[in-house]
Amino acid sequence: MMKPSRKWNLAEVLRTRGVMILGAALVLSACGSLEEASAPVEQALSTAKQAAACEDCEPGGGGGGGGPVTPHIEFFEGNNASQDSLGKVYLPPNGEFRSYDLTAAGTNIGIPNDEARSMVLRNIPAGTLIVLCDCPHSAEQCLFADWVYYKVRYETIVSKTIGSFEEDLPSSSENLVMGYWQHPWRSGSERVMDGKVSVIQVFAPGVPDEVVSSVGCDY
Known part of the structure; x- marks a missing residue:
């Protein structure tokens, strides 16, 4: 009811x-x-x-709201991008290169000599070549210095950590290739690039091979 x-x-x-x-x-x-x-x-x-x-944006100033990250390499004091950030090297315009002798006065990129042990690549396009050398740079000194290079082959690397300059990249990393050379008399059998970076070279896409060879070794 x-x-x-x-x-x-x-x-x-x-x-x-x-x-x-x-x-x-x-x-x-x-x-x-x-x-x-x-x-x-x-x-x-x-x-x-x-x-x-825009997942790969960094904060912008002046109320701009941020924008795409400028291609750069950031170096760190410890392995695997740990400890202090030592500074950044920005990618030069296409067809150009930059070479920084960290032992020279007035380098002005702020990265100290013989400190870097790892780096992070951000927005690095295909065709970029990055060279790290153990001694102050000249074409002749490459014969007596340890060095390692990284080259981007096919597509832009949005973000990648190189945890050590003494270790080979995984074989699956076909987009980023590396080469390592060490002087048999000076370094013996062990690689010694971690904490021994004295020269940083960055070649943007489009730099001719002959130019690369003229300012360094045959990478």
């Missing part, structure tokens, strides 16, 4: 509506209008959408 529906008198109706109106007023006074209340939600969704579209 159904219970008879409860009848509301006018006073109860007005009192209930008053409570509802008061509650709505409190919500609007705290959060603003409906449009204003929805603004933070829309902003959060927009931010999430931008983050998904």
Whole structure:
């Protein structure tokens, strides 16, 4: 048997509506209008959408909202990108190269001599060659120095850590190849590049092979 529906008198109706109106007023006074209340939600969704579209962005200054990471190599004091960051070397324009003698005065990239043990590659395009050398650079000295090189072959490396300059890359890393040379008289049988980087060379895509050979060894 159904219970008879409860009848509301006018006073109860007005009192209930008053409570509802008061509650709505409190919500609007705290959060603003409906449009204003929805603004933070829309902003959060927009931010999430931008983050998904640009996972490889770094913070920008001046309220610019960030942008694509400039291609660079960041060097670290410890293996596997640990301890202090020693500084970054940015990729030169296509067809150009940069060579930094860390023992020379006025190098101005801030990376100390004989300190780096690992590096992180960020947004490095195919065709880039990176050379690390154990002694102050000249073409002749390459015959008496230990060095290691890394070359990007097919596609841009978004982010990759080189945990040690003394270890071969995994065989599965066909996009990034490396070569290591050590002087048999000076280094013996053990590799000694970790903590011995004195020269950094970065060749952007498009540098002719003869130019590479003229400023270093035959990588």
